[in-house]
Amino acid sequence: MSGPTLVIELAEQPSPAALREFRALMVGLSSRFTEERPGFFVVNVPAERLGVEDGREKDWRKPFPLSLLGNTSVAEELAALVGFNPQREDWRRPFLVYLMGPGVGDESIFEAEHADEPEVVAVLGFKPTHAVNVSAGCNREIDHAAAALLTAAVMDVIGGVAKAELLDGQASVVVGIAGVLGVADDDWMALGTAEFLRAWVEHPAFRLVK
Numbered sequence: 001m002s003g004p005t006l007v008i009e010l011a012e013q014p015s016p017a018a019l020r021e022f023r024a025l026m027v028g029l030s031s032r033f034t035e036e037r038p039g040f041f042v043v044n045v046p047a048e049r050l051g052v053e054d055g056r057e058k059d060w061r062k063p064f065p066l067s068l069l070g071n072t073s074v075a076e077e078l079a080a081l082v083g084f085n086p087q088r089e090d091w092r093r094p095f096l097v098y099l100m101g102p103g104v105g106d107e108s109i110f111e112a113e114h115a116d117e118p119e120v121v122a123v124l125g126f127k128p129t130h131a132v133n134v135s136a137g138c139n140r141e142i143d144h145a146a147a148a149l150l151t152a153a154v155m156d157v158i159g160g161v162a163k164a165e166l167l168d169g170q171a172s173v174v175v176g177i178a179g180v181l182g183v184a185d186d187d188w189m190a191l192g193t194a195e196f197l198r199a200w201v202e203h204p205a206f207r208l209v210k
Contacts, residue, residue, distance in 0.1 A: 003136030094137030
């Protein structure tokens, strides 16, 4: 994905009831929903459903008529240049949201992402058995806010602790935010609750790591 990723660390595999709530949440938030396997969702989530206002004017990035684009190859070249398809501008935010770990899928990715993290485990107070990745498909400011708020919403139904990479200098800001549990990995990683993510989004220094 081309945007930021947040991780929800879990102390145990979610129960069937929690997974049903997780799925229901994703269905309810999404304008486009695909379930590739239980707990693995490819979705478009309108930012407004997460409480984020997209400040673009209604006529901003209007689709160009095909007559002006000439043909499909021209449209594709322009899309590559400007970073969006001028024929199909979509204000819905694309995300991959997926559970991983033993018995659910992507075990090798889980193991690679959780190898040798003693500081993280010390802050968490448990060794993660499973995790949920929330990855944004775009990298605008609104995508960073939507990613954090979507992660918080998922945590509301399955629990866990959010793990977020930090930019240089962010650690000193993060430690004063409500809900933060600690900072690890030489000040490059923050761990916190859903409350932390929601409060961080409101902070002027908020920005996730792409």
